[in-house]
Amino acid sequence: MRPEDIAFRASSFDLPTDRAPIRVTWLGTAGFAIEHGGFTLLIDPYVTRSSLLDCARGPLLSNADAVQRFTPKADAIITGHTHFDHALDVPSIALATGAKVYGSRSCVHLCRIAGVPEAQVMDVESRRGEPARADVGPFSLRFVPSVHSAFLFGRIPMPGDISDCDQIPLRTNHYRCGAVFGVDIRVAGKRLYHLGSADLLDAHPERDVDLLLMCVAGWTTTPRFVPRVMGALRPGAVLLSHWDNFFTPMSAGATPLPAMQLPRLVDGLTAIDPSVQVGTVPLLGHVEL
Ligand SMILES: [Zn+2]
Secondary structure, rough: OHHHEEOOOOOOOOOOOOOOEEEEEEEEEEEEEEEEEOOEEEEOOOOOOOOOOHHHHHHOOOHOOOOOOOOOOOEEOOOOOOOHHOOOOOOHHHHOOOEEEEEOOHHHHHHOOOOOOHHHEEEEOOOOOOOEEEEOOOOOEEEEEOOOOOOOOEEOOOOOOOOOOOOEEEEEHHHHOEEEEEEEEEEEEEEEEEEOOOOOOHHHHHHHEEOOEOOOOOOOOOHHHHHHHHHHHOOEEEEEEEOEOOOOHHHHHHOOOOOOHHHHHHHHHHHHHHEEEEEOOOOEEEEEE
16 A cells, blocks of 8 residues: 555545635644645645755755745644754744744753744643643634653653753754654634554543544554544544655655554544545645544
């Protein structure tokens, strides 16, 4: 099964006739642009897609051309965690667009050392386990405590916060994970949920999600990932993300990382709920709902 074999079609979702659609565009990795009512929300936008050699050599630089080309507009940027493939471009997009940034203390520190004005950055790291909330135009957001998949021989890669660096650029391994969020997004009567890493906290069920934006990388090493995600979120549809090789530029399109085991994942999801729609979109492709 190739990712394009399970691509969503324009007609995959029923569109209401009494309002404009919610458009969800995949930016590659766990990155999405969600647009409605003239507002644009970006989640984990990573369009620089540094090569493996650049990642090994470091330090990492955000690509201004890619940022301008692929994320020209943003009202808010949400960072689910601060690994480089989720956070590298966040400060430069914030500086270019003026968008407000919502993220962990680690994300706040990253933005601070990159020169993003303090008033433009919101710390939404959970206190006492309660999800922080924010409203952006028509979007209501909740930042649900979550956890990163421990795919690196049973360990979470680059744990801890970005806290001990005082300037950018940073090396790849300085993009520490920070606190991890799932993002609950409610807009125009629909509920979307962004799971940027393939694990979750069972103590935070978030049931009856219309569209789950789900990270694939790491799913095979997370114990009982499929039944847990289906039980906790009960999604009507699942848009698969973060299965692409993000060491190639945007112009190369999305090619799968090795060992994603997409057929087994799709089979597992649909075995639990035969009515769930599971699909992909091409790089920069979108669905509307
Ligand atoms: Zn990560």
